[in-house]
Amino acid sequence: MNLYRSHTCGELTAKNASEIVKLSGWIYRRRDHGGVIFIDLRDNYGVTQVVFHPESGLIDEVSSLGLESVITVEGTVLKRDDAQINPNMVTGEIEISVNNLQVQSNVESLPWSVIDDSIPEELRLRDRVLDLRTEGQHAMMHFRSDVISTMRNTMTGMGIREFQTPILTASSPEGARDFLVPSRVHPGKFYALPQAPQQFKQMLMVAGFDKYFQVAPCFRDEDPRADRHPGEFYQLDCELSFVEQKDVFNVGEKLMSEVFNAHCPEGAVIDQAPFRQIPYAESMLKYGCDKPDLRNPIEIFDISSVWLESDFAVFKGIVEQGGVVRAIPAKGAGVQPRSWFDKLGKYAQKELRMPAAPGYIVKNEDGTFKGPLVKFLKEEQVQAIFEEAGLTETNDTIFLVAGNEKNVLSPLAALRNKIAADLDMFEKNTFRFAWIVDFPMYEEEDGKIDFSHNPFSKPQGGMDDLLNKKPEDILAQQYDCVCNGYEIASGSIRNADIPSMFKAFEIAGYTKEEVEENFEGMLKTFRLGVPPHGGFAFGIERIIMIMKDETNIRRVIAFPLNGRAKCLLTGAPLEANETQMNELHLRHFNLPEVALD
RNA sequence: GGGGAUGUAGCUCAGUUUUGGUUAGAGUGUCGGCCUGUCACGCCGAAGGUCGCGGGUUCAAGUCCCGUCAUUCCCGCCA
Numbered sequence: 001m002n003l004y005r006s007h008t009c010g011e012l013t014a015k016n017a018s019e020i021v022k023l024s025g026w027i028y029r030r031r032d033h034g035g036v037i038f039i040d041l042r043d044n045y046g047v048t049q050v051v052f053h054p055e056s057g058l059i060d061e062v063s064s065l066g067l068e069s070v071i072t073v074e075g076t077v078l079k080r081d082d083a084q085i086n087p088n089m090v091t092g093e094i095e096i097s098v099n100n101l102q103v104q105s106n107v108e109s110l111p112w113s114v115i116d117d118s119i120p121e122e123l124r125l126r127d128r129v130l131d132l133r134t135e136g137q138h139a140m141m142h143f144r145s146d147v148i149s150t151m152r153n154t155m156t157g158m159g160i161r162e163f164q165t166p167i168l169t170a171s172s173p174e175g176a177r178d179f180l181v182p183s184r185v186h187p188g189k190f191y192a193l194p195q196a197p198q199q200f201k202q203m204l205m206v207a208g209f210d211k212y213f214q215v216a217p218c219f220r221d222e223d224p225r226a227d228r229h230p231g232e233f234y235q236l237d238c239e240l241s242f243v244e245q246k247d248v249f250n251v252g253e254k255l256m257s258e259v260f261n262a263h264c265p266e267g268a269v270i271d272q273a274p275f276r277q278i279p280y281a282e283s284m285l286k287y288g289c290d291k292p293d294l295r296n297p298i299e300i301f302d303i304s305s306v307w308l309e310s311d312f313a314v315f316k317g318i319v320e321q322g323g324v325v326r327a328i329p330a331k332g333a334g335v336q337p338r339s340w341f342d343k344l345g346k347y348a349q350k351e352l353r354m355p356a357a358p359g360y361i362v363k364n365e366d367g368t369f370k371g372p373l374v375k376f377l378k379e380e381q382v383q384a385i386f387e388e389a390g391l392t393e394t395n396d397t398i399f400l401v402a403g404n405e406k407n408v409l410s411p412l413a414a415l416r417n418k419i420a421a422d423l424d425m426f427e428k429n430t431f432r433f434a435w436i437v438d439f440p441m442y443e444e445e446d447g448k449i450d451f452s453h454n455p456f457s458k459p460q461g462g463m464d465d466l467l468n469k470k471p472e473d474i475l476a477q478q479y480d481c482v483c484n485g486y487e488i489a490s491g492s493i494r495n496a497d498i499p500s501m502f503k504a505f506e507i508a509g510y511t512k513e514e515v516e517e518n519f520e521g522m523l524k525t526f527r528l529g530v531p532p533h534g535g536f537a538f539g540i541e542r543i544i545m546i547m548k549d550e551t552n553i554r555r556v557i558a559f560p561l562n563g564r565a566k567c568l569l570t571g572a573p574l575e576a577n578e579t580q581m582n583e584l585h586l587r588h589f590n591l592p593e594v595a596l597d
Numbered sequence: 598g599g600g601g602a603u604g605u606a607g608c609u610c611a612g613u614u615u616u617g618g619u620u621a622g623a624g625u626g627u628c629g630g631c632c633u634g635u636c637a638c639g640c641c642g643a644a645g646g647u648c649g650c651g652g653g654u655u656c657a658a659g660u661c662c663c664g665u666c667a668u669u670c671c672c673g674c675c676a
Contacts, residue, residue: 035633174676
C-alpha cells in the first residue's frame with residue numbers, strides 16, 4: 001500500500017464495504033456533533049465522508065484542524081444505512097470509519113472559504129490556489145487539459161507533427177508591441193518574445209517538413225479585454241505546404257469538429273463541416289463587423305438609396321454626401337413598451353456614442369406604419385423596406401442608423417446584438433462557425449496605406465493585383481474563423497513569391513532595404529526554395545471560453561494576470577535589482593513614479 | 598491615452614439620491630460553549646469597522662464637493 005492512499009476520494013462505493021483503506025486529501029467541510037465528527041475529505045478526484053467516533057481517540061485532534069488542512073486517514077469502509085445515503089455524492093453510499101489519522105499539513109487560517117462562490121476576482125487571483133481548488137475552477141483546468149489533448153490527437157491523427165520554435169527571438173516591425181528581453185552578452189541589444197511563431201513555421205515549410213503544428217505560446221504587449229489576456233496566450237498554430245485555401249479549411253474544420261463534438265455539452269447544436277464562408281465585405285454589411293455572432297438571426301441591410309427620393313433632409317443629405325442608411329430588422333419588437341425604445345436610444349447615444357438615437361418604424365395591425373420617420377417616405381417605400389427585411393407581421397420593427405459608413409458599422413454591430421439579446425433571439429446551446437474570407441490586403445487611414453492583416457498573405461491576384469489595382473481594392477487570401485461572435489482563428493495562404501513580397505511592402509511604405517533588414521532570416525531561407533504554403537492559428541483560451549460559455553478569459557487560465565497585466569500572486573512585474581540592471585547594461589531614466597508601485 | 602461602473606466587518610451586501618444628525622446593520626465566515634448521524638448539521642454567546650485614501654464645505658460627513666488610488670468593462674491598440 002502506498003504511504004498516503006490506497007484509493008482516491010472519488011472512487012469508493014458499496015462494493016468496497018468492510019475494506020481497510022487509506023485516503024489523503026483536504027478537509028473540505030466538517031460537521032462536529034460533539035461525540036462524532038464528520039469530515040468531507042476532498043482530493044482531485046472527489047469527496048468522501050470520513051467519520052471520527054469517540055472510540056478512535058482522535059476527536060480532539062481532528063476538531064483542532066483548520067479547514068483545508070491536508071490529512072491522511074486510515075479506516076474501514078462502512079456501507080451507510082439507507083436513511084443516511086447521500087444520493088448527491090458518487091461516494092454517498094459509504095463512509096470511512098477512521099482509526100488512524102496523520103496530519104500532513106495544518107492550516108491555521110484561510111483568507112476565504114473554498115465553498116463560498118461569491119468571492120471577488122481580485123482575491124481569487126491573489127489566493128489563486130484556493131480558487132483552483134473550487135469545484136468550478138478545478139473542473140475548468142481539467143477541461144482545458146482535455147481540449148488541448150484532443151487538439152493534439154486530432155492534429156497528429158492527420159499526420160501533422162508538433163514542433164517547437166524559439167521563445168527568445170527577434171522583434172518584427174508589424175503587429176502589436178513586443179516584449180523585449182535585454183541581452184547580457186550583447187550590451188544594448190534585445191531579444192523579443194514571439195507574437196506568434198509566424199516566421200519560424202514558414203521556415204519549417206521551407207525546410208521541407210510539409211506539415212507543422214504547435215501549442216504555441218504567443219506574447220503581445222496589448223491592453224486587455226474580457227476576451228484578451230494581457231501578455232501571453234496560447235494558439236493552436238498550424239502550417240501546411242502545397243495547399244490551397246480549401247485544404248487549410250479542411251484541416252481547421254476537422255480540428256474544430258473533433259474538439260467541439262467531443263467536449264460541448266450534451267444536446268448542443270454544433271455547425272459541422274464545411275463551415276459557411278462569408279466574404280469580409282458581406283460580413284461588414286450584414287453584421288457590421290468581421291466576427292459576427294451567427295446565433296443571432298438578424299441581418300442588417302442597406303436602404304440608402306430610398307432616402308434620395310425622400311423629403312427627410314438629414315438622411316438625404318447623408319446619402320448625397322456618400323454616407324449610408326442601414327436597417328436592422330427586429331421581428332416583433334413593436335410589442336415592447338416605449339421605455340424599451342427609450343433605453344435602447346440612450347444606450348446607443350451613451351455607450352455607442354452615436355450622435356442620435358436610432359430611428360425606428362413599427363408595422364401597425366392595420367398594415368400601416370408608425371414612427372417618427374414614416375412621414376418622410378411613401379407607404380410603398382416603407383412597404384418595400386419591410387418586404388426586403390422579410391418582416392410581414394404586426395409589431396415587426398425596423399431600426400435605422402445613418403451616417404458615414406466607417407462610423408456606423410460598429411454601432412450597428414452592437415445594436416444588432418443588443419436588440420437580439422433583449423428580444424431573446426439568440427439560439428441557445430448552439431455553436432455557429434464561419435470562415436470570413438476575402439479580407440482586404442490594405443486599409444487606408446488618413447491617406448496612409450497600411451496592411452490590414454498579415455503582410456505575408458498572398459494577394460489574390462498575385463503580382464498582377466499589386467501592380468494594377470488600387471491598394472484598397474486588393475483582396476488577400478486571408479481568412480478568419482469565427483464562432484459565436486468571437487474571432488477564434490486567423491490565417492492565410494502566404495506570399496511565397498519574393499518579388500511580390502517586396503512590392504506588397506513597398507505599397508505599405510516600406511523600402512526594400514527595410515524589408516531585407518527586418519525579415520532577413522525569412523528572406524534568406526525563401527531564396528533557398530520555398531514551397532507554396534499557408535496555415536492558421538486558433539486561439540486556445542477563446543475556444544475554451546466559448547465552449548464553457550464564459551465571458552472572461554481569466555477563467556480558463558490557471559494563473560492569469562489581472563486586468564492591468566499584474567500577477568497578484570507573484571507581484572510580477574517587479575523591479576530588477578541593481579546587479580541585474582548592471583549585468584544587462586540597463587539604467588532607468590525618466591521613470592514615472594506610478595510605474596514603481 | 599480616453600470614457601463608464603464599483604469600493605462600507607475576513608467575505609457578500611444594506612445604509613449614501615429624494616432628506617448630512619445619537620452607538621453604521623444583516624447574512625456568512627472566525628473564536629468560545631453545547632450537541633453521537635450529519636452531509637452548506639443545529640443551538641447559545643462573543644469578537645470583528647481608517648465606510649479605499651487625501652483634502653474641502655459644515656456646528657456635524659459613510660452620506661455633499663474636489664482630487665487621488667484600486668478593481669472591472671469599453672474605446673484607442675490587437676500584422
